[in-house]
Amino acid sequence: MATVPAPxxxxxxxxLRDGRYRTRAELARTAGLSRSTIATRIDELLRLGLVAPVGGAESTGGRPAAMFALSPGARLVAGVDLGxxxxxxxxxxxxxxxxxxxxxxxSIADGPDVVLDRVAALVSRxxxxxxxxLSDVVGVGVGLPGPVDHATGRPTKPPIMPGWDGSDVVGALRHRxxxxxxxxxxxxxxxxxGEHATALPDVGHLLFVKVATGIGSGIVAEGRIHRGAQGSAGDLGHIAVPGAEPVRCTxxxxxxLEAIAGGAAVAARLTERGVPARTTxxxxxxxxxxxxxxxxxxxDAGRSIGAVxxxxxxxxNPSAIVIGGSMSRAGEHLIAGIREVVYSRSLPLATQHLRxxxxxxxxxxxxxxxxxxAVEHAFAEPSLLVREATAPGSLTAPGSAAATA
Structure with a gap:
């Protein structure tokens, strides 16, 4: 049990999250703490396995000062994507x-009990x-293919998730x-x-569009997800396509847009034209x-998406529109249709640097x-991290062979 308060x-x-190695003196100076206070905290983090010693600072005479770095392998988090x-x-x-x-x-239609049982089993495995x-896993981030009340984590009338409306996903997974x-x-x-954090971290304004059986979008504004008042921002698939046929939507x-340009809609249209296609x-x-x-x-589907x-x-006014989802694997045809309409119908100032x-x-x-x-939440709630190390030999400092493999 930690002997120093988690905060x-x-x-x-x-x-130490930036990956830089620092001495006790540097940490004390940056944090505005005494050398003895920072030494106590470092010792506790070393005991918990969350920090590791790495090499030594350049000596100006005498013994080199020890340096320390975060041990990122000390704890685990899980990401779960359910389609x-x-x-x-x-x-x-x-x-x-x-x-x-x-x-x-x-199948998400199997319901929360079946699906969440399987998710928990996979995380454990x-x-x-x-x-x-399993106790080394401190956080789980779950994506569901439908509207979610972000404050509670409960699905809200999800159209393709029978039996999930109001389901306590958080409680169910914590129980498991x-x-x-x-x-x-x-x-x-x-x-x-995920796109912003791993591929485009320098893009502060990003619109991610998932084109699959359905169509939806996620909005990154000033580096943060924008969810709107009730968490339904980005529901792109249910915006009417200008001039489209009155096709009935779910x-x-x-x-x-989803009824016109979603994967299922494109497959159905091809089948009507004598090209058998059942799925995206x-x-x-x-x-x-x-x-x-x-x-x-x-x-054509790309052009409809581009119109919206x-x-x-x-x-x-995003800096980048990123197209993902299973339909994006169709190559340049989808992107070409989107670009054609976006660049022709938007103001030049908005598209001047748009990708x-x-x-x-x-x-x-x-x-x-x-x-x-899950990682961001764990660092915001450090009590999740300051648990006793339970996996001997699993903690590696940055720069070691195991950490860089």
């Missing part, structure tokens, strides 16, 4: 480095595969995983966060194999975003 230890950990038909889970260290991952088919106890912080958000918000309205993956495979009708349908995004560009690109984080954006959210 005091957390303040030192915050100073309509898949579950992806990853474990990372406190620096966001992915250590283990797993992807499998899983991945920790075991790393030779770590123990004393762990659980953060739940819409899947696209976490994808946006939300009950007509002409929604079928559409992508047709495009990859050179089917011209599929390529044209995907480009042009309004978003005028309203939000419209395919996701660099790719299919891992959601789990990386979930893990990033």
């Amino acid at each position: 005091e230890l957390g303040a030192v950990l915050h100073l 309509a038909t898949h579950a992806r889970v990853a474990l990372t260290d406190l620096a966001g480095r992915e250590l283990a991952g797993h992807l499998e088919s899983l 991945l920790a075991g595969d790393l030779g770590r106890p 995983l123990g004393d762990v912080a659980v953060l739940v958000d819409n899947d696209v918000n976490l994808m946006a966060l 939300c009950g309205n007509t002409g929604c 993956s079928d559409v992508v495979e047709l495009v990859r194999h050179g089917d011209l009708r599929a390529a044209a349908a995907v480009r 995004l042009a309004g978003c560009v005028s309203l939000l 419209v690109v395919t996701s660099l984080a790719g299919a891992r954006a959601g789990v990386l975003g979930g893990a990033h959210a």
Whole structure:
């Protein structure tokens, strides 16, 4: 049990998060503390395995001063990305480095009991595969394919998640995983966060658009996820496409972007034209194999998405629009359609430096975003971190062979 209050230890950990090695004297000077106080905190963090000694500072005579760094492998976090038909889970260290991952088919329509049982089993198994106890996992970030009340983590009338409305996802996972912080958000918000944190950290204003069976977006404004008043900001798929046919949408309205340009809509349109396609993956495979009708349908879908995004560009003025989701694997056809309309319909000032690109984080954006959210929460609540080390030999300092492998 920690002998120094968690907030005091957390303040030192915050100073070491940038990866720089520091001496006790440097830490004391930066934190405005006495040498004896910082020494006590460092000793406690060393005992807990959260800090490790690394080399020594350049000597000006006498023995070199010891230097210290954060041990990112001391604790683990999990990122969980749940889609309509898949579950992806990853474990990372406190620096966001992915250590283990797993992807499998899983229907969200099976309900929370079945799905969350499986998620908990996967988190436990991945920790075991790393030779770590489940107690080393201090946070779990979960993305769900539907609206989520961010304050409670409960899904709110999700259209493709029967049986999930109001479900206590946080409580269910804590019951299965123990004393762990659980953060739940819409899947696209976490994808946006993952893209921003790992691929575009210098882009303060970003719009991430997931194009798959459905369509949604996550908004990063000044480096933070913008959720709106009730957490429904970014619900791009249910904006009406200008001039579109009144196709009925799952939300009950007509002409929604998702009903016009979502993967399921494109597949249905191709099937009507004599090109059999049942899923988004079928559409992508047709495009990859050179089917011209599929390529044209995907480009048309891109134009419809671009028509809605042009309004978003005028309203939000992002520096980058990132296209992810399974449909983005269709290559340049989708992006070309989006760019064509966005650049032609938006004001020159808004598009002067605008980039419209395919996701660099790719299919891992959601789990990386979930893990990033869990890490940020753990550093904000250091009591999660200052637990006794339970995995001898698993803690490595930055720069060691194990840490850089």
